[in-house]
Amino acid sequence: MSDSKSRPDRNWVAKHIAGLPRSGIRDFFELVNSRDGVISLGIGEPDFVTPWGIREATIYALDKGHTSYTSNLGLLSLRRECCRYVGREFGVDYDPVGECIITVGVSEGLDLIMRAILDPGDEVIYHEPSYVSYAPSVAMTHAIPVAVTTEAENGFAVRAEDVEKRITPRTKALLLNYPNNPTGGNLSHAQKAALARLAVERDLLVITDEIYSELTYGERTQSIAAFPGMRERTVFLHGFSKAFAMTGYRIGYACGPRPLIEAMMKVHQYSMLCACGFAQEAALEALRNGARDREAMRGEYEQRRNVIVRRLNGMGLSCNLPEGAFYVFPRIAATGLSAQEFAMGLLEHKNVAVVPGTAFGAAGEGHVRCAYAASMADIETAMSRMREFIDEL
Amino acid sequence: MTNEDLKKAVIGLLQKNARIGESEIADRLRSDPETVARLIREMEGDGTIIGYHALVNDELAGNGEVRALIEVQVLPERDGGFDRVARAIGRFREVCSVYLVSGQYDLRVEVTGETLQQVALFVASRLAPIDGVQATATHFMLKKYKESGFSVEKDEDYERLKVSP
């Protein structure tokens, strides 16, 4: 049988996927990996190993043979504990039956909510510099990500008036991430209130990625979901990766109004089925007995933050004291180098890895991201090498 | 941070690493080295900080010293309870720690010596005869796994990302 239609050069990749940019971090990652002895402040995950109590609970779950699927929504015991935790820590009450779903990290939660709410051509406003997945997770649903720039002068808080300017009849949602990756910025109560008012007025859904919320070093304000009129228009995303040093467990959760959780559940059921069961049991242990470990890690991050900010300012890179997460985002423009040139030069000459701000969107130009989820010894070495690098420019 | 909070934080850091140095402490706590040095001097002076020592892997250090935990039963005294006996025991150079504990016995005493015989002899001839000591039980330490929050053996390294989003 002859196949006259065969085309050896055929491009099988969907246009909207081909159109996604390669993550800037991936290029940089390959370069770093090709070198030996790199001191890395480029890692967006805790340097701590998961606390033993949590690891032990994982082993115990395996020991008991808990290796089956769980309910699509996740273990009810875990959903109960998550809702109790969110009620206590964030001031919003959710029903574990119907208003909460356990996801494969916040990553899946993001994907679920985007697929659940977006029709082709819909718009989602997010603030930049931002976590690398935001724009692609919107674009993957044939919707349009719309970036609002945030600035160092304002602690990288997104202004309600800037958001308002970008609202169109197609705008469906506002995606927030505070404490923020990559800037470490946070929102004050008043800033959240202004955004909440705007969302209510302009009928926007708010998706709030609060994965760094426990890692807050100043006053911790309530979630935007707790503001008047917001509970019914907010999807709250959270997870265990950062605060409990459980990145590899891949457990997160989403809380929100029933119809949205139901819609997310449909996507999850057909694409993921459920999150890993024994990892869910570990997450349960984290919520029940992990507070002291969590606080110990938070305290250590806070002190490392203090050190790294002093060092950066000491070498003439201006950098404000970030209020959350484990990142600082110093301005390096005064060196005359672009973010990419700075990061490449530092890697090449001093074997220190920091991530160019542009990996987090064009708004990150003039900055680099340094993660202080690294040992103090590594932070000190990286800082003195960075100082040498700048002095030798 | 109040002075009291700062002192607590300084103690916390010194307990994890006594060699950390005043300037790192100051940087971590957003204070200044002079203030930190003054607080440490104060705490050394008033007995809040009683000393510093290194935690050592005896095997690697080539430290052949013998250690034993001694459980000591003591007849408490009308005035002072266990204090007189505990202090008397603590004065010996061979004794490196003394704790009053709840349970089957009263004092948990750690003794060092060059050989098993030396430690056993010390217990029999110096510790047991102290007035008020009723009985002792000696446990020689065979291997140290963890001390003061530090594991003797390090976890194995494994492949972790060097850059991640």
Ligand SMILES: Cc1ncc(COP(=O)(O)O)c(C=O)c1O
């Ligand atoms: C802002 C933000 N959201 C989500 C994630 C992904 O988290 P998870 O491990 O829960 O999928 C990260 C991880 O770096 C992040 O920084």
